[in-house]
Amino acid sequence: VNVGCVPKKVMWNTAVHAEFIHDHADYGFETAGVKFNWRTIKEKRDAYVRRLNDIYENNVKKAHIDIIRGYGKFTADPEPTIEVNGKKYTAPHILIATGGRPAVPSDSQIPGASLGMTSDGFFDLEELPRRSVVVGAGYIAVEMVGILSTLGSKASLLIRHDKV
Numbered sequence: 001v002n003v004g005c006v007p008k009k010v011m012w013n014t015a016v017h018a019e020f021i022h023d024h025a026d027y028g029f030e031t032a033g034v035k036f037n038w039r040t041i042k043e044k045r046d047a048y049v050r051r052l053n054d055i056y057e058n059n060v061k062k063a064h065i066d067i068i069r070g071y072g073k074f075t076a077d078p079e080p081t082i083e084v085n086g087k088k089y090t091a092p093h094i095l096i097a098t099g100g101r102p103a104v105p106s107d108s109q110i111p112g113a114s115l116g117m118t119s120d121g122f123f124d125l126e127e128l129p130r131r132s133v134v135v136g137a138g139y140i141a142v143e144m145v146g147i148l149s150t151l152g153s154k155a156s157l158l159i160r161h162d163k164v
Contacts, residue, residue: 002056006052010048011041011045038127039127070085129153134156
């Protein structure tokens with residue numbers, strides 16, 4: 001939610017506005033001189049996500065829920081116990097929010113892989129790339145290439161086609 005869904009929705013809405021502006025002339029509106037500033041939307045999007053994160057964390061604290069950050073593992077103790085950073089925690093119910101990280105191939109596995117980025121890197125971009133290539137056919141890839149293209153990047157989508 002914090003590093004994908006919400007920031008992607010902000011960017012999707014940004015692209016929707018670009019499409020509306022593109023179509024304004026068909027409805028009698030004059031929109032000459034309209035410019036898009038990537039840095040402005042990045043700063044506003046990142047501030048919005050930080051504000052949401054603060055709200056989520058405050059709500060968790062108000063509910064008297066402890067957040068323990070770190071790498072955890074279940075122990076062999078008789079009661080449900082998890083060890084995080086050398087400290088053990090026991091509770092009737094333990095939730096491990098694992099999150100996820102993409103597997104990034106090395107250049108020896110795929111020549112030029114280091115020139116790419118994951119979808120997380122999209123949100124770190126300081127400016128709109130003039131040209132972009134998105135690899136994949138999942139909904140995130142399709143959304144990302146649509147956003148990039150609509151906002152002005154010459155964008156291409158690469159889809160593996162190894163089956164007839």
